[in-house]
Amino acid sequence: MKRFVLVIVAISFAVAGYTQPRFSLIGSPELAWFNSDKSTVENNGMSMKFSWGFTCDYYKAPNYAFTIGVLMNYNGASLKYDAQPGQSTIPFQHSGTTSNLTPGSVVDYKLHYIDIPFGLKFKTEHFGQFDYYAQIGLTPQMLTNATGTSDPLFNDADIPKEVTTFNMAWHIGGGVEYVLQRRTALTFGILFTNGFSDITTNAISDKVILNNLALRIGVVF
Numbered sequence: 001m002k003r004f005v006l007v008i009v010a011i012s013f014a015v016a017g018y019t020q021p022r023f024s025l026i027g028s029p030e031l032a033w034f035n036s037d038k039s040t041v042e043n044n045g046m047s048m049k050f051s052w053g054f055t056c057d058y059y060k061a062p063n064y065a066f067t068i069g070v071l072m073n074y075n076g077a078s079l080k081y082d083a084q085p086g087q088s089t090i091p092f093q094h095s096g097t098t099s100n101l102t103p104g105s106v107v108d109y110k111l112h113y114i115d116i117p118f119g120l121k122f123k124t125e126h127f128g129q130f131d132y133y134a135q136i137g138l139t140p141q142m143l144t145n146a147t148g149t150s151d152p153l154f155n156d157a158d159i160p161k162e163v164t165t166f167n168m169a170w171h172i173g174g175g176v177e178y179v180l181q182r183r184t185a186l187t188f189g190i191l192f193t194n195g196f197s198d199i200t201t202n203a204i205s206d207k208v209i210l211n212n213l214a215l216r217i218g219v220v221f
Helices: 002-018
Strands: 020-036 041-043 045-063 064-075 078-081 091-095 097-101 103-116 118-123 132-149 154-158 166-177 186-197 208-220
Touching: 020 041, 020 064, 020 078, 020 186, 045 103, 064 132, 091 132, 091 154, 132 186, 166 208
Parallel strands: none
Antiparallel strands: 020 045, 020 208, 041 078, 045 064, 064 103, 064 118, 078 103, 091 097, 103 132, 118 132, 132 154, 132 166, 166 186, 186 208
């Protein structure tokens, strides 16, 4: 993790040497859900989650920038587990022990990540006090805490062995900045984040990815 953070910091300083940075404080209510590529593990609906943090846009020209950020992401959703042929229960590790889930059991995952999204941002010319933008990039995620609930077996139990410590996703979105003064603006946008690495270690599921649709609200300065 330390090497990963050092690489991100080095990129930021390299770009900052010849560009003009603009910082944003961001809060994002979001919808989160899982996708699985195996029929015995199903998404069990969307969950309301939240992330917050800051981003920095390094402008090489007035209309495009390299953007990078650090966000605290309170994420997760629910999975429904069914047994594979020949199985009567599904083993699930939590709090140093293993429980056997019955077919049809639902596990609610609460996952806390540090997100370090980076990518490109493209912005229009001014339309009065409005600037419109689009962005695309990658979102590495480092897991800081993972708990799970499956009534009646366990409640908010630690599940570090069931979840991978690193997740990678791509993101795309857009929005508007409402200019208050020359260097200050309010920003509103929508960002879709689609995972492409498996977030679970459970052998029952071949691949489970985490998706998010976030409403991003913040202040640019």
